[in-house]
Amino acid sequence: MNKLTYLDKLESEGINIIREASANYKNLVLLYSIGKDSSVLLHLCKKAFFPGKVPFKFLHIDTGYKFEEMIKFRDDCIKKNGIDLIVYKNLSKEAGKLKPEDASSDYYIYHKKTKPLLDALRKYNFNAAIGGARREEEKSRAKERVFSVRDEFGSWDPKNQRPELWELYNTNIGEKNSMRIFPLSNWTEADIWSYIVKEKIEVVPLYFSVNRSVFKRNGIYIRVDKFNKPVSGEKVIRAKCRYRTLGCSPSTGVVFSTATSLEEILEEVKNVKKSERSTRAIDYTSDSSMEKKKKQGYF
Amino acid sequence: MKKKDNNSNYTTIVVAGSVDDGKSTLIGRLLFDSGQVYEDQVEAVKMAGGINGEIDFSLFTDGLSSEREQKITIDVAYRYFFTKNGHFIIADVPGHEQYTRNMFTGASKADRAIILVDVRKGLSEQTKRHLFILALLRIPSIAIVINKMDLVNYNEKEFIKVKRQCVSFCKKIRLNGPLFIPVSSISGDMVVRKKGNMPWYKGKTVLDFFEKMKISPENNTKNLRLPIQLVVRGNQYFRGYAGTIEAGEVLTGDKVMVLPSGEKTVIEKIFVSGSISPSATKKQSVLVLLKDNIDISRGDLLCKNKKPFISNDFLAYICWFGREKMNNKSRYFLKHTTHTTSFFVKNIEYVINKNNFLARQNKESMNSNDIGLVRIRTQEPIYFDYFSENKSMGSFIVIDELTNNTVAGGVITKNCPRKEPILNEKRVLNEKHGAILWFTGLSCSGKTTISSRLFKNLKSKGIKVESLDGDIFRKELSLGFDYSKNDRVKNIKVASYVANKLSNHGIIVLASFISPYRKQRNDMKKNKNFFEIYVKASIGTCKKRDVKGFYKKAQLGEINNFTGISHPYEEPLNPDLTLDTDQLSIEESVKQITNFLIFKKII
Structure with a gap:
């Protein structure tokens, strides 16, 4: 019998985690955010239950400022794969007032992402949610468990985490608690692209390099589109570029790149000099910003 | 960053040391010098380091803001990197005593371990604790890194002094051949x-140890262990059993046994990674379809070849993490593979001395961070192998019933079967093997008498047993069959069919039929669970026992086709058991069968 490669092992581990979640929680949901990690999650879910169907719903928290291409990809992909998707938006006044320019502020993250996420979980009675976060992405995520308990406010307490031994996940939770589950914990960005190449997984076209009109704001280059209009002093340039991660259009920067195929992207990622989240304005607010957001209930 | 080879494996390395041994600095240095740190992370660390812009290597690893404030690592953190020689996950664990659980956690997943020792301090209690845990969790490849060599002027004598202390301790805890590396994380030497x-x-550098030292993988036996994690239902015709193979391999067409029911079935299809595969091996997540429609749920086990231990009672080393002390009056949950059940600690055999990790102490309870050997009794039996044979099949976690916290981890070292079975054990014993005890012999040889006595005996022990008797059978089921050869064959066919169905549910079937034809009995014997018991008696004895006078009627020709008189009886040539009822009393016969059943591990 052939020896398993490290990608086989990661896949097998991911499937094991998804099945463990499915076996233990009746009200389970998958947080679908449309990006490459979500595409890999969807692929693993299909494999975990094949030839059966994925038995839980997907949830997308829409800020209203996502790239148009993402929304189109989401709708096509969900339809093609027969997934039951819930789209949830914060329709409150506070959220309505927020403009694209606010997209990198903590206030925006709270009202557009964290709060609607917690509200949606409560509304639909979900007590367990699968997410695509990876430990490699960010320093505080490096300390996250695979099965991570949240209190009744959805908050993460990094100092009070359960030890996680072998592959014996403690799935027990009290009535008021909920569980966040991370099947991709041990995957790196390069692993994600290697797997996408190997499995020929579809991803949002924004990951591929084409000529785009971009301008510099808050230290990152963002695309000119219906949400982002350059003001005076902001010089628009036309350049071959692509997105390394996908979030809200106003807070997600491009990387300059010539990679137009999955193989070229993989090659680029393997040789990259900057960390993945360096194109995301939201993590930069302070040195420990992700940790703070996770304590509030962010994924 | 260096290129990655897609076919390379990944290795998990636990790195541990006491506070201030310079662990974060070592890891930071390792990542930085092997080109694994992104430019923006270097910038961020330079910013955070402040003052003179020198790089504080520990900041690459110490993630949480509260850790930075205290300059200590408070939790397990995972780092990922790859070189042209491999793909690595570092589990970075802290060394204060109150966080020992994190060492146990990090080490539980590790293929290799690095223990840091400050050359000026030498072998500390914490180092002993870490080494003890590595020995307990059977980590196959260990390096002891003697750090801060720059502070002793890189003096070889200082290195050798600490090395000797460590070697001496390792011998005492039977930890074989760790590698010793002198290091200065600050200078990078x-x-x-x-x-x-x-x-x-x-000798080797730390990176050499990561990349080049061979690890002998855990032996994979031929004994399949597939704990059922989830039943996947597609529609009414499709029921798949999903799980991760913990040992052995599985092939389409394999005959497998289901525990605890003991039912046997055949693997019809295997799905690996979303497509059909002829086989699957250890650590693969699979979904199997079975030939028979039998009742299997999460927590059951599919096995092949040698069975695991099935027991409520065993000895295990546990490391207690709970804030509250372990209370041997309290019930806890035990999660082993995909199976969760309740248990009590029956006895604390001993607790390892926290200062020297050598002496064994008698204690009434276990505190947080204690490691000890305990005797456990579970509510439902679990199916396990020893941890030394298979880590996944021999490990478990303990969950507090009230808080749901994980309060201990454990490794099973010894099965302790008890003489007087408790209720659950009995249930498993009788469910693990169905069997057909086929009593053949002349009319009035004693088949029904012996089997009904045996029936009562087994029943009183809580064992699932059913009796099929020739006379009753003909009245209730095989109506209209006469005693011609043709109809007798048909009658036995029906009886055999029913007996098979019953035994598939773990029932011991006592079938008493004259069944005079050797060939037909031999055909039934092809079933491994079928046992031919010849109830032997001379015609003379049978006649004496014949209260209804059948023999007399047969001899007078009033009954046709009477076995032994006007119809042949073909004696068994090679029965599984012969009961000579000319010689044996009913009790003695029952005793012989009971011994036979125990010998065959049926009860």
Whole structure:
């Protein structure tokens, strides 16, 4: 019998985690955010239950400022794969007032992402949610468990985490608690692209390099589109570029790149000099910003 | 960053040391010198480091803001990196005593371990604790990194002094051959580069240890262990059993046994990674379809060849993490593979001394961070192998019933079967093997008498047993069959069919039929669960026992086709058991069968 490669092992581990979640929680949901990690999650879910169907719903928290291409990809992909998707938006006044320019502020993250996420979980009675976060992405995520308990406010307490031994996940939770589950914990960005190449997984076209009109704001280059209009002093340039991660259009920067195929992207990622989240304005607010957001209930 | 080879494996390395041994600095240095740190992370660390812009290597690893404030690592953190020689996950665990659980956690997943020792301090209690845990969790490849060599002028004698202390301790806890590496994380000597400060050291660097040391993988036996994690239902015709193979391999067409029911079935299809595969091996997540429609749920086990232990009672080393002490009056949950059940600690055999990790102490309870050997009794039996044979099949976690916290981890070292079975054990014993005891012999030889006595005996022990008797059978089921050869064959066919169906549910079937034809009995014997018991008696004895006078009627020709008189009886040539009822009393016969059943592990 052939020896398993490290990608086989990661896949097998991911499937094991998804099945463990499915076996233990009746009200389970998958947080679908449309990006490459979500595409890999969807692929693993299909494999975990094949030839059966994925038995839980997907949830997308829409800020209203996502790239148009993402929304189109989401709708096509969900339809093609027969997934039951819930789209949830914060329709409150506070959220309505927020403009694209606010997209990198903590206030925006709270009202557009964290709060609607917690509200949606409560509304639909979900007590367990699968997410695509990876430990490699960010320093505080490096300390996250695979099965991570949240209190009744959805908050993460990094100092009070359960030890996680072998592959014996403690799935027990009290009535008021909920569980966040991370099947991709041990995957790196390069692993994600290697797997996408190997499995020929579809991803949002924004990951591929084409000529785009971009301008510099808050230290990152963002695309000119219906949400982002350059003001005076902001010089628009036309350049071959692509997105390394996908979030809200106003807070997600491009990387300059010539990679137009999955193989070229993989090659680029393997040789990259900057960390993945360096194109995301939201993590930069302070040195420990992700940790703070996770304590509030962010994924 | 360096290129990655898609076919390379990944290795998980636990790195541990006491506070201030310089662990975060070592890891930071390792990542930095092997080109694993992104430019923006270097910038961020330079910013956070402040003052003179020098790089504080520990900041690459110490993630949480509260840790930075205290300058200590408070939790397990995972780092990922790859070189042209491999793909690595570092589990970075802290060394204070109150966080020992994190060492146990990090080590539980590790293929290799690095233990840091400050050359000026030598072998500390914490180092002993870490080494003890590595020995307990059977980590196959260990390096002891003697750090801060720059602070002792890179003096070889200082290195050898600490090395000797460690070697002596390792011998006492039977930890074989760790590698010793002198290092200065600050200057980077012997982390990635062999620099000039320690020309006396000719051995491996820390990176060499990561990349080049061979690890002998855990033996994979031929004994399949597939704990059922989830039943996947597609529609009414499709029921798949999903799980991760913990040992052995599985092939389409394999005959497998289901525990605890003991039912046997055949693997019809295997799905690996979303497509059909002819086989699957250890650590693969699979979904199997079975030939028979039998009742299997999460927590059951599919096995092949040698069975695991099935027991409520065993000895295990546990490391207690709970804030509250372990209370042997309290019930806890035990999660083993995909199976969760309740248990009590029956006895604390001993607790390992926290200062020297050698002495065994008698204690009434276990506190947080205690490691001890305990005797456990579970509510439902679990199916396990020893931890030394298979880590996944021999490990478990303990969950507090009230808080749901994980309060201990454990490794099973010994099965303790008890003489007087408790209720659950009995249930498993009788469910693990169905069997057909086929009593053949002349009319009035004693088949029904013996089997009904046996029936009562087994029943009183709580064993699932059913009796099929020739006379009753003909009245209730095989109506209209006469005693011609043709109809007798048909009658036995029906009886055999029913007996088979019953035994598939773990029932012991006592079938008493004259069944005079050797060939037909031999055909039934092809079933492994079928046992031919010849109830032997001479015609003379049978006649004496014949209260209804059948023999007399047969001899007078009033009954046709009477076995032994006007119809042949073909004696068994090779029965599984012969009961000579000319010689044996009913009790003695029952006793012989009971011994036979125990010998065959049916009860």
